[in-house]
Amino acid sequence: MSWESLPVELHITIFTILLEDYNREDLSAFAFTTVSRKWQDFFEPIFFRRNNARFTRAVCKLLDILARGNHTPYDQGITLQLSAHSPSDYRHKYRDFRMGDKYPYITKEDLVDKGEFHRKHRDLSIKYVQDTHPEVVSHQYMAYQPPEMDRFRSTEPLRFDFRKPLFRWSDIVPGSVDTQRVLPKVNIVKALVIRRQFYRNISSDALAKLLRGSFLCLETLRDERWLASNYFSKRLCSPENVIDALPAKLQRLHIYQDADSDFSLPRVHSMASAESMRKFATLSGLKELSIAPDTDGWGFLVDFLPIVRRPLDTLPVFKLRRLALDCATLREPEVSFEKLVLVRTLRAAAAAASRMPRLETMELWRATPSSATLFRYSTKNLESKITWRINWKHARGDQLWQGKLRKD
Numbered sequence: 001m002s003w004e005s006l007p008v009e010l011h012i013t014i015f016t017i018l019l020e021d022y023n024r025e026d027l028s029a030f031a032f033t034t035v036s037r038k039w040q041d042f043f044e045p046i047f048f049r050r051n052n053a054r055f056t057r058a059v060c061k062l063l064d065i066l067a068r069g070n071h072t073p074y075d076q077g078i079t080l081q082l083s084a085h086s087p088s089d090y091r092h093k094y095r096d097f098r099m100g101d102k103y104p105y106i107t108k109e110d111l112v113d114k115g116e117f118h119r120k121h122r123d124l125s126i127k128y129v130q131d132t133h134p135e136v137v138s139h140q141y142m143a144y145q146p147p148e149m150d151r152f153r154s155t156e157p158l159r160f161d162f163r164k165p166l167f168r169w170s171d172i173v174p175g176s177v178d179t180q181r182v183l184p185k186v187n188i189v190k191a192l193v194i195r196r197q198f199y200r201n202i203s204s205d206a207l208a209k210l211l212r213g214s215f216l217c218l219e220t221l222r223d224e225r226w227l228a229s230n231y232f233s234k235r236l237c238s239p240e241n242v243i244d245a246l247p248a249k250l251q252r253l254h255i256y257q258d259a260d261s262d263f264s265l266p267r268v269h270s271m272a273s274a275e276s277m278r279k280f281a282t283l284s285g286l287k288e289l290s291i292a293p294d295t296d297g298w299g300f301l302v303d304f305l306p307i308v309r310r311p312l313d314t315l316p317v318f319k320l321r322r323l324a325l326d327c328a329t330l331r332e333p334e335v336s337f338e339k340l341v342l343v344r345t346l347r348a349a350a351a352a353a354s355r356m357p358r359l360e361t362m363e364l365w366r367a368t369p370s371s372a373t374l375f376r377y378s379t380k381n382l383e384s385k386i387t388w389r390i391n392w393k394h395a396r397g398d399q400l401w402q403g404k405l406r407k408d
Contacts, residue, residue: 004036052161053128054381055084055202060183061161063214067184077190077217085198154203157201157236160209183213191220196258210243220252226255227294227330239295240273243280252288253277255295274325282316287358290324297325297364304348304355318356323363330366330373332392346375353377 006014045252059082066080162181194202202225211218225237239255246253255273275297291297302308303315333339345364353362360386364375376387 004293013246022047049156049161051086052159053163055158055206056160056162059210061081063184063186066186066188069188071184072188076105077188077219079191079193079220080189081193081195082202083195083198084202086200157203157206159206179304183209185216186214187217189215190217191222191226191252192218193220193222194225194257195222196224196226197243199226201237204238204241205236208242211242211245213249215245217249218247218392219247219249220254221250222238222252222254222256224256224258238273243273243276246280246284248284250284250286253286254288254290256290256292257294275302278303281320285319287320289320290322292324292365293328293367297327298329298345300325301327301348301352304351306344306347306351310352315351315355318352319358320356321358321360323356323359323361325364327364328367330364330375331368332371332373332390332394345390348376349375 006370160181192210194207207223209219223239223242237257239257255277274291274297277289278300280286291300303310327345329338329341329345331338331342333342349364351364353359356362359377360379362377366373371393372389372391374387374389378385378387
């Protein structure tokens with residue numbers, strides 16, 4: 001007998017009993033979603049959006065505490081690491097061994113065969129599910145499918161939500177989201193780090209609000225948010241949406257938006273973010289910039305390509321000292337055109353370096369499961385050095401240093 005086949009009077013009776021039983025501390029509101037598909041469709045958005053209210057309260061409380069140190073004579077400031085996760089994220093299905101409390105550190109011996117290390121611990125986690133939850137069928141501890149990825153990582157990235165709760169179990173009220181509340185300024189935070197420790201993402205709008213309202217003295221930003229599991233969330237977490245909110249005092253910007261084969265969309269390189277960061281670098285006192293691997297650093301060099309290059313004295317000047325870009329064009333050329341693109345990319349890098357009078361190190365790199373490429377330009381005590389490392393199967397790297405490239 002299904003829920004839909006029951007009379008309306010019985011629906012109301014069951015619902016009333018559940019509401020009365022919910023006053024018990026040992027009953028989770030998520031039990032409502034197991035009654036039927038209709039209940040699941042109704043309650044799940046409420047529970048997922050409740051995370052925004054919890055995130056908002058936690059961050060605001062943290063900011064209030066940190067703001068008490070605004071007048072503390074501590075010139076170096078502090079580094080704040082910000083992340084979010086739910087303990088129940090990986091209790092009900094396949095337990096990724098990398099997220100377990102007892103996950104061991106990778107030793108030097110493990111690195112000899114990282115694939116075997118991964119398979120070993122994956123098998124252990126599968127065995128754990130089979131031993132402790134024999135009712136779980138095989139597909140539930142294998143790789144996630146798109147709907148399961150959304151459920152695991154939440155339908156949307158976390159954002160600020162200052163609304164008052166309508167129900168004790170909802171934490172939200174109908175209507176538009178009020179995100180205009182002024183956050184306290186926190187002068188003591190000089191570095192903000194969002195590591196890849198957990199899979200729950202924080203939206204770029206929330207991060208931008210923190211940068212505009214609280215972290216005005218920020219000097220370092222390291223953004224390592226995971227690539228989203230759906231295209232809607234990917235837009236909400238785009239690093240490009242944070243560029244306009246970066247504080248004027250920022251000196252170091254590191255962006256590493258990685259993908260996980262089980263929990264992320266297929267990687268599609270974009271140049272838009274790199275172009276936006278190049279424009280920001282010309283207008284600020286940025287000293288260090290690294291972009292990888294979802295953003296194609298080729299967008300940073302586009303104005304310096306020989307085919308579109310203006311006279312060097314008309315190109316922008318950067319204050320950068322260290323620059324690292326992941327360039328999709330740095331791969332083993334299979335046809336003559338790809339070799340031409342690779343050479344022009346390196347020439348564009350040389351032209352860009354000439355507009356960075358304080359440059360100490362520039363790195364262009366590309367890594368795939370089968371190959372790796374590294375181009376590094378460094379200078380110290382007025383002496384310049386170029387490092388070129390590849391592990392290509394067929395093409396010889398020294399062939400690139402012929403002709404005009406050698407002259408540049």
